Amino acid sequence: xxxxxxxxxxxxxxxxxxxxxxxxxxxxxxxxxxxxxxxxxxxxxxxxxxxxxxxxxxxxxxxxxxxxxxxxxxxxxxxxxxxxxxxxxxxxxxxxxxxxxxxxxxxxxxxxxxxxxxxxxxxxxxxxxxxxxxxxxxxxxxxxxxxxxxxxxxxxxxxxxxxxxxxxxxxxxxxxxxxxxxxxxxxxxxxxxxxxxxxxxxxxxxxxxxxxxxxxxxxxxxxxxxxxxxxxxxxxxxxxxxxxxxxxxxxxxxxxxxxxxxxxxxxxxxxxxxxxxxxxxxxxxxxxxxxxxxxxxxxxxxxxxxxxxxxxxxxxxxxxxxxxxxxxxxxxxxxxxxxxxxxxxxxxxxxxxxxxxxxxx
Amino acid sequence: xxxxxxxxxxxxxxxxxxxxxxxxxxxxxxxxxxxxxxxxxxxxxxxxxxxxxxxxxxxxxxxxxxxxxxxxxxxxxxxxxxxxxxxxxxxxxxxxxxxxxxxxxxxxxxxxxxxxxxxxxxxxxxxxxxxxxxxxxxxxxxxxxxxxxxxxxxxxxxxxxxxxxxxxxxxxxxxxxxxxxxxxxxxxxxxxxxxxxxxxxxxxxxxxxxxxxxxxxxxxxxxxxxxxxxxxxxxxxxxxxxxxxxxxx
Numbered sequence: 001x002x003x004x005x006x007x008x009x010x011x012x013x014x015x016x017x018x019x020x021x022x023x024x025x026x027x028x029x030x031x032x033x034x035x036x037x038x039x040x041x042x043x044x045x046x047x048x049x050x051x052x053x054x055x056x057x058x059x060x061x062x063x064x065x066x067x068x069x070x071x072x073x074x075x076x077x078x079x080x081x082x083x084x085x086x087x088x089x090x091x092x093x094x095x096x097x098x099x100x101x102x103x104x105x106x107x108x109x110x111x112x113x114x115x116x117x118x119x120x121x122x123x124x125x126x127x128x129x130x131x132x133x134x135x136x137x138x139x140x141x142x143x144x145x146x147x148x149x150x151x152x153x154x155x156x157x158x159x160x161x162x163x164x165x166x167x168x169x170x171x172x173x174x175x176x177x178x179x180x181x182x183x184x185x186x187x188x189x190x191x192x193x194x195x196x197x198x199x200x201x202x203x204x205x206x207x208x209x210x211x212x213x214x215x216x217x218x219x220x221x222x223x224x225x226x227x228x229x230x231x232x233x234x235x236x237x238x239x240x241x242x243x244x245x246x247x248x249x250x251x252x253x254x255x256x257x258x259x260x261x262x263x264x265x266x267x268x269x270x271x272x273x274x275x276x277x278x279x280x281x282x283x284x285x286x287x288x289x290x291x292x293x294x295x296x297x298x299x300x301x302x303x304x305x306x307x308x309x310x311x312x313x314x315x316x317x318x319x320x321x322x323x324x325x326x327x328x329x330x331x332x333x334x335x336x337x338x339x340x341x342x343x344x345x346x347x348x349x350x351x352x353x354x355x356x357x358x359x360x361x
Numbered sequence: 362x363x364x365x366x367x368x369x370x371x372x373x374x375x376x377x378x379x380x381x382x383x384x385x386x387x388x389x390x391x392x393x394x395x396x397x398x399x400x401x402x403x404x405x406x407x408x409x410x411x412x413x414x415x416x417x418x419x420x421x422x423x424x425x426x427x428x429x430x431x432x433x434x435x436x437x438x439x440x441x442x443x444x445x446x447x448x449x450x451x452x453x454x455x456x457x458x459x460x461x462x463x464x465x466x467x468x469x470x471x472x473x474x475x476x477x478x479x480x481x482x483x484x485x486x487x488x489x490x491x492x493x494x495x496x497x498x499x500x501x502x503x504x505x506x507x508x509x510x511x512x513x514x515x516x517x518x519x520x521x522x523x524x525x526x527x528x529x530x531x532x533x534x535x536x537x538x539x540x541x542x543x544x545x546x547x548x549x550x551x552x553x554x555x556x557x558x559x560x561x562x563x564x565x566x567x568x569x570x571x572x573x574x575x576x577x578x579x580x581x582x583x584x585x586x587x588x589x590x591x592x593x594x595x596x597x598x599x600x601x602x603x604x605x606x607x608x609x610x
Binding site for chain 1: 372402403404405406408409415416418421422423424425426427428429431432435436437438439440441442443444447464465467468472
């Protein structure tokens with residue numbers, strides 16, 4: 001058990017930044033945008049002190065491509081941004097997936113669509129999980145719910161990116177980025193991955209290596225995409241992660257991701273105290289999504305209710321996972337004040353008593 | 362006595378896919394010769410681009426990574442910041458470098474990145490079949506300016522080498538052509554300088570190469586080189602626009 005002395009009060013954005021440093025991030029490239037700007041501010045000094053790479057990029061387009069350039073040499077590198085600016089990085093993510101490059105990207109979500117505003121929201125679930133880039137590809141997406149997880153999942157993001165040579169996103173939100181909690185860094189817990197078989201180091205004592213996705217041969221292109229999707233299946237098999245609480249006897253399971261998880265656990269306790277058999281479920285990896293586990297749970301559960309700060313995005317992945325075995329409902333608010341425990345409890349009661357499938361608070 | 366051979370930095374079985382009479386082949390060969398002569402092959406990483414230049418990795422036996430359209434200088438920056446001991450260059454068309462990638466190209470120069478940029482200016486988008494681009498000349502007919510480029514709708518072409526020379530972080534910026542043997546020799550000299558300033562850590566080295574596109578210009582190779590001389594050079598004058606190593610002044 002950790003002693004209190006290991007912990008310090010850390011802001012979510014700083015936690016992500018320092019965890020990246022401890023994970024061995026050699027270069028950071030970024031462009032300012034609220035509510036994640038502290039990451040770049042912190043790293044500008046920290047990377048300078050450590051004689052590592054740092055560039056205030058001219059745009060998010062440039063930032064993601066700088067990361068692509070850096071990781072192509074085998075270096076660990078990261079960028080961070082928020083919602084409307086992550087939209088500018090989608091092209092880069094498509095290229096990085098096609099080229100199998102271990103890009104690490106942080107999205108501290110704000111409200112949208114368009115410019116939206118800087119209050120918290122979870123409207124980028126689709127953007128993260130389904131992407132806005134062209135072609136068939138999947139990135140890996142991790143959703144922290146506490147400042148401690150901002151650290152732990154940043155470590156994991158660097159590891160999974162390297163392990164699978166696939167872009168990996170930490171999908172946080174403005175609430176998490178701006179709040180302070182006790183947390184501890186510990187040590188980067190993962191092994192280093194040998195990338196000498198593919199990294200660009202100069203064609204010394206070997207032929208030149210080209211990292212590219214353009215294939216004029218259609219069979220080659222088909223095979224490359226199938227190869228990517230065989231890899232995505234392996235990622236799902238080995239690295240899908242979730243948490244569940246009181247699911248053994250549950251009739252109703254509340255599902256949320258990221259910081260919204262905190263309130264469904266509290267709402268679960270309130271509803272249990274009132275005699276309802278309520279459980280809670282929380283995907284840690286949004287991509288790959290814990291589809292199989294939800295499908296298993298659906299055998300014994302009447303109703304899943306997702307609680308999201310958007311107009312209902314993850315709810316559709318839950319529906320796909322449950323595949324008609326149980327009811328799937330939604331409690332939501334698009335942006336702003338987090339759905340409170342009371343509001344979630346009220347939403348659950350509305351759904352049960354009135355049979356509504358949708359409780360927009 | 363052997364007087365001609367394929368540069369070591371080119372793949373032995375490389376077959377250019379450029380159109381007959383296109384100057385890309387000469388430009389790529391000059392790059393390969395310099396990589397050999399300056400002993401750079403083993404430490405070189407190319408950030409490739411989109412356009413007719415896209416297949417460079419089929420021709421050069423060096424490490425390379427593709428960049429999305431316009432982003433080569435951003436990727437090159439990432440490579441260089443991660444591995445400052447490598448020789449890093451881009452090879453881009455005028456659309457890639459100076460239209461969709463103008464921000465990346467300009468800011469790499471402003472940051473004084475130790476990189477080398479090579480831009481092939483043929484006044485059109487060659488790969489997609491000859492559309493109006495950032496360097497299309499006033500009066501020039503393309504598939505998207507069939508009446509000829511005119512100011513009211515299309516504005517003016519950009520003088521890339523002069524633009525890059527204005528950036529404080531630029532160590533060397535020149536414009537060359539490949540229409541005559543003396544011009545080819547000057548081009549190689551300029552490229553050597555643009556490579557050397559990177560190696561010496563002086564900042565951004567840049568060469569704009571005026572080049573032909575006989576297919577899309579609908580000209581023979583000879584006619585195309587005449588056009589470079591008679592129409593392009595008067596608008597895009599050859600010369601060195603910045604050279605921080607020049608101490609003659």
